[in-house]
Amino acid sequence: MLLTAKATVTVNAAFMQEIKEVHQDLWQCMDRALTICGMHEPNPSHIVTILADLRDQVALHFALEEAYGYFEGPAHVAPRLCEKADRLRSEHAALYGAASDLVEDADEWHHQRALLHHCRHIYDRLQTFHVDLRRHETRESELVLAAYGDDIGVGD
Numbered sequence: 001m002l003l004t005a006k007a008t009v010t011v012n013a014a015f016m017q018e019i020k021e022v023h024q025d026l027w028q029c030m031d032r033a034l035t036i037c038g039m040h041e042p043n044p045s046h047i048v049t050i051l052a053d054l055r056d057q058v059a060l061h062f063a064l065e066e067a068y069g070y071f072e073g074p075a076h077v078a079p080r081l082c083e084k085a086d087r088l089r090s091e092h093a094a095l096y097g098a099a100s101d102l103v104e105d106a107d108e109w110h111h112q113r114a115l116l117h118h119c120r121h122i123y124d125r126l127q128t129f130h131v132d133l134r135r136h137e138t139r140e141s142e143l144v145l146a147a148y149g150d151d152i153g154v155g156d
Ligand SMILES: [Fe+2]
Pocket: 062, 065, 088, 089, 092, 136, 137, 140
Protein backbone atom coordinates (compact mmCIF):
# COMPACT_ATOMS: atom_id res chain seq x y z
CA MET A 1 0.00 0.00 0.00
CA LEU A 2 1.29 3.45 -0.92
CA LEU A 3 1.71 5.87 1.92
CA THR A 4 1.10 9.57 1.84
CA ALA A 5 2.68 12.14 4.13
CA LYS A 6 0.23 15.01 3.76
CA ALA A 7 -3.00 15.58 5.63
CA THR A 8 -5.80 13.58 4.05
CA VAL A 9 -9.55 13.40 3.95
CA THR A 10 -11.16 10.15 4.90
CA VAL A 11 -14.41 8.83 6.34
CA ASN A 12 -15.49 7.75 9.73
CA ALA A 13 -17.29 4.73 8.32
CA ALA A 14 -19.42 3.96 11.38
CA PHE A 15 -20.73 7.51 11.72
CA MET A 16 -21.24 7.92 7.99
CA GLN A 17 -23.26 4.71 7.81
CA GLU A 18 -25.36 5.82 10.78
CA ILE A 19 -26.08 9.24 9.25
CA LYS A 20 -27.29 7.51 6.10
CA GLU A 21 -29.43 5.00 7.97
CA VAL A 22 -31.20 7.55 10.14
CA HIS A 23 -31.73 10.23 7.56
CA GLN A 24 -35.06 9.05 6.20
CA ASP A 25 -36.53 12.57 6.50
CA LEU A 26 -34.46 13.68 3.55
CA TRP A 27 -35.81 10.94 1.29
CA GLN A 28 -39.38 11.38 2.46
CA CYS A 29 -39.04 15.07 1.68
CA MET A 30 -37.63 14.21 -1.75
CA ASP A 31 -40.56 11.88 -2.45
CA ARG A 32 -43.07 14.56 -1.40
CA ALA A 33 -41.31 17.17 -3.55
CA LEU A 34 -41.39 14.85 -6.58
CA THR A 35 -45.07 14.11 -5.98
CA ILE A 36 -46.08 17.75 -5.55
CA CYS A 37 -43.98 19.10 -8.42
CA GLY A 38 -45.15 16.27 -10.69
CA MET A 39 -48.85 17.01 -10.16
CA HIS A 40 -50.95 18.16 -13.06
CA GLU A 41 -51.90 21.43 -11.37
CA PRO A 42 -49.83 21.80 -8.22
CA ASN A 43 -50.37 24.49 -5.64
CA PRO A 44 -47.55 27.05 -6.26
CA SER A 45 -46.97 27.81 -2.57
CA HIS A 46 -46.72 24.10 -1.83
CA ILE A 47 -43.99 23.82 -4.44
CA VAL A 48 -41.95 26.62 -2.89
CA THR A 49 -42.44 25.24 0.63
CA ILE A 50 -41.49 21.65 -0.19
CA LEU A 51 -38.44 22.72 -2.21
CA ALA A 52 -37.29 24.92 0.68
CA ASP A 53 -37.78 21.97 3.07
CA LEU A 54 -35.77 19.76 0.74
CA ARG A 55 -32.94 22.31 0.53
CA ASP A 56 -32.86 22.49 4.35
CA GLN A 57 -32.83 18.69 4.68
CA VAL A 58 -29.97 18.49 2.19
CA ALA A 59 -28.05 21.18 4.13
CA LEU A 60 -28.57 19.28 7.40
CA HIS A 61 -27.55 15.97 5.86
CA PHE A 62 -24.34 17.39 4.40
CA ALA A 63 -23.54 19.30 7.61
CA LEU A 64 -23.81 16.06 9.62
CA GLU A 65 -21.66 14.18 7.13
CA GLU A 66 -19.04 16.91 7.11
CA ALA A 67 -19.02 17.20 10.90
CA TYR A 68 -19.02 13.48 11.75
CA GLY A 69 -18.63 11.42 8.57
CA TYR A 70 -15.59 13.00 6.99
CA PHE A 71 -12.43 14.00 8.77
CA GLU A 72 -8.91 15.04 8.04
CA GLY A 73 -7.38 11.63 8.32
CA PRO A 74 -4.05 10.40 9.53
CA ALA A 75 -1.20 10.33 7.05
CA HIS A 76 -1.25 6.53 6.63
CA VAL A 77 -4.67 6.36 4.96
CA ALA A 78 -4.66 4.83 1.47
CA PRO A 79 -4.37 7.62 -1.14
CA ARG A 80 -7.08 6.24 -3.43
CA LEU A 81 -9.56 6.28 -0.57
CA CYS A 82 -8.58 9.85 0.37
CA GLU A 83 -8.99 11.02 -3.21
CA LYS A 84 -12.47 9.53 -3.37
CA ALA A 85 -13.40 11.01 0.02
CA ASP A 86 -12.11 14.42 -1.00
CA ARG A 87 -13.96 14.31 -4.31
CA LEU A 88 -17.24 13.19 -2.75
CA ARG A 89 -17.10 15.71 0.08
CA SER A 90 -16.47 18.49 -2.43
CA GLU A 91 -19.60 17.44 -4.39
CA HIS A 92 -21.70 18.74 -1.49
CA ALA A 93 -21.28 22.38 -2.52
CA ALA A 94 -22.57 21.81 -6.06
CA LEU A 95 -25.46 19.62 -4.89
CA TYR A 96 -26.51 22.12 -2.25
CA GLY A 97 -26.17 24.89 -4.86
CA ALA A 98 -28.53 23.04 -7.19
CA ALA A 99 -31.15 22.59 -4.43
CA SER A 100 -30.78 26.21 -3.41
CA ASP A 101 -31.04 27.56 -6.97
CA LEU A 102 -34.18 25.52 -7.49
CA VAL A 103 -35.86 27.13 -4.46
CA GLU A 104 -34.76 30.63 -5.46
CA ASP A 105 -36.05 30.22 -9.02
CA ALA A 106 -39.34 28.71 -7.82
CA ASP A 107 -39.77 31.53 -5.31
CA GLU A 108 -39.08 34.20 -7.92
CA TRP A 109 -41.52 32.65 -10.40
CA HIS A 110 -44.07 32.34 -7.63
CA HIS A 111 -43.80 36.09 -6.94
CA GLN A 112 -44.16 36.76 -10.66
CA ARG A 113 -47.24 34.49 -10.64
CA ALA A 114 -45.48 32.41 -13.30
CA LEU A 115 -44.65 29.27 -11.32
CA LEU A 116 -47.25 27.04 -12.93
CA HIS A 117 -45.89 28.01 -16.31
CA HIS A 118 -42.43 26.78 -15.22
CA CYS A 119 -43.70 23.67 -13.44
CA ARG A 120 -42.37 21.17 -15.95
CA HIS A 121 -38.97 22.81 -15.87
CA ILE A 122 -38.89 22.70 -12.05
CA TYR A 123 -39.91 19.03 -12.11
CA ASP A 124 -37.18 18.15 -14.63
CA ARG A 125 -34.54 19.91 -12.54
CA LEU A 126 -35.80 18.19 -9.40
CA GLN A 127 -35.55 14.81 -11.10
CA THR A 128 -31.99 15.56 -12.21
CA PHE A 129 -31.15 16.63 -8.66
CA HIS A 130 -32.70 13.43 -7.32
CA VAL A 131 -30.56 11.28 -9.64
CA ASP A 132 -27.39 13.26 -8.80
CA LEU A 133 -28.01 13.03 -5.05
CA ARG A 134 -28.76 9.28 -5.22
CA ARG A 135 -25.58 8.71 -7.21
CA HIS A 136 -23.57 10.75 -4.68
CA GLU A 137 -25.10 8.80 -1.79
CA THR A 138 -24.37 5.46 -3.47
CA ARG A 139 -20.74 6.43 -3.97
CA GLU A 140 -20.44 7.51 -0.35
CA SER A 141 -21.89 4.16 0.75
CA GLU A 142 -19.30 2.43 -1.45
CA LEU A 143 -16.64 4.56 0.22
CA VAL A 144 -17.89 3.43 3.64
CA LEU A 145 -17.57 -0.21 2.53
CA ALA A 146 -14.08 0.47 1.17
CA ALA A 147 -13.11 2.12 4.46
CA TYR A 148 -14.36 -0.92 6.39
CA GLY A 149 -12.52 -3.15 3.95
CA ASP A 150 -9.26 -1.29 4.50
CA ASP A 151 -9.96 -1.33 8.23
CA ILE A 152 -9.40 2.39 8.41
CA GLY A 153 -11.65 5.28 9.14
CA VAL A 154 -13.74 3.12 11.44
CA GLY A 155 -14.74 5.14 14.47
CA ASP A 156 -14.99 3.81 17.98
FE1 LIG B 1 -22.49 13.31 1.06
